[in-house]
Amino acid sequence: MTTRTSSSFKTTPDICDDFETTVRVVDPSLGFANFGGKKHFGGQAVTVKCFEDNSKVKELAKSLDGRNKVMVVDGGGSRRRALLGDLVAGDCVQQGWEGLVIFGSIRDVDEIGQLDLGVQALGTHPQKTEKRNEGQVNVPIRFGGVTIHPGDYVVCDNNGIVVNETDPRERIE
Template sequence: MSTVPFVTCDLLDDHPEHDLQVVIPSLDGKFFKSYGARKTFGGQIVTVKCFEDNSRVKELLATDGTGKVLVVDGGASMRCALMGDLIAESAVKNHWNGVIIYGCVRDVDAIAALDLGVHALASIPQKSNRKGVGEVDVSLHFGQVTFNSGDYVYADNNGIIVAKGKLVDL
């Protein structure tokens, strides 16, 4: 596993001049949990918005993700998973640093063994539908943060922060 040289708390403290955004846990219990073996990860954001359809997630994670993190707005759906072990294995094979899903994952024991950062709201065994629906490279908003493709995200067990530019070499 690769070692990432940051702690989100320190990034916030060390970069007061940057306009850093911090993902805020919601009062209704929606907060991110870490599922991958890589507990600290970051990279350039690629966004996808999809609701209960992981077609675009699967497609994107099958492409070169060197230095990138896929941020998925699944509408906080708790009815199905947007990523399982096979798609996560594809992400590792294609060098993605991580995946942040505003929704669910499945196959969590297998994902926990993969060198991939994975944050999601919850796990559920139900897979999603695949109808080819979803938007890529759109502005996402959840956790009181705006995620745009090309910006940078940094995540660890303390939380998730977003920056307009690169703060550390990953």
């Protein structure tokens, strides 16, 4: 039986079953957790590589149409600064982003939990980043044993995070 939630994507276990030869699963031992108001989300990856500086995250949140997109942020796994807070998350909602996956920390979790936005991150930290305008956008990134390329499909739910090169909604059975 195929299970669906409010997302247009199947659940991550169903995607793993349907795409077992192509799906890549982010290592669950990293401890990603859902913090956003949307617990099941997916879309095409827009990647950001940054370290303790969310300048590029903030820029994309304000300027890019995020419909059907997931911002995937490689923060190097740092838990010493928050790469997302309520103001940037609010900008993401305004621009229609499906969600964010942050290999790092976030803050303002109570506010973010009320937004119609998916957010998975490693944890929380109350301190914001310094703005040095550093980072790279739309480059391949790697964490949790998975390389994520811009345009890959990323789907997240309480079961985990999966990545597939093609749209997992378009499986022909």
